[in-house]
Amino acid sequence: MLKIARYLIGVAAAFLVAGTFAGAATDSPVKSTLDVKSGSVLYIGDKAPFLYNGTEGVRQVICDGETIPVFKETNVLGLTKKTEVGAVKVVSYMGDRGFMGQVVDGRLVNGDIALKESSTCMLPPS
Numbered sequence: 001m002l003k004i005a006r007y008l009i010g011v012a013a014a015f016l017v018a019g020t021f022a023g024a025a026t027d028s029p030v031k032s033t034l035d036v037k038s039g040s041v042l043y044i045g046d047k048a049p050f051l052y053n054g055t056e057g058v059r060q061v062i063c064d065g066e067t068i069p070v071f072k073e074t075n076v077l078g079l080t081k082k083t084e085v086g087a088v089k090v091v092s093y094m095g096d097r098g099f100m101g102q103v104v105d106g107r108l109v110n111g112d113i114a115l116k117e118s119s120t121c122m123l124p125p126s
Helices: 002-025
Strands: 030-034 047-052 067-076 079-093 098-106 113-116
Touching (some): 079 113
Antiparallel strands (some): 030 047, 030 113, 047 098, 067 079, 079 098
């Protein structure tokens, strides 16, 4: 009976470790934070800088002309809740750590997060 219990614990541990490494191999979300003066509100057509603090340069993970959804993150009882508040189109790059985004949907404020689900870029159709 003890051998079966040890075997089951070992199998469970193996699945746990394998799941951890499998998750690390997938593309993780790309976050960029809106950086405008506190109290400022941006509407459709307004442009603002987004700061990207990933390990790769912004040009490798965020495509020029791409539209990215923007979320507000709130902390409720220790859990982070994301609410979509708009979208921005990447207009230009600002060095390796940022881009200029133009609001195409919604109403944005300082601290909102542009969140891209993966760090891949698609070529536009020919």
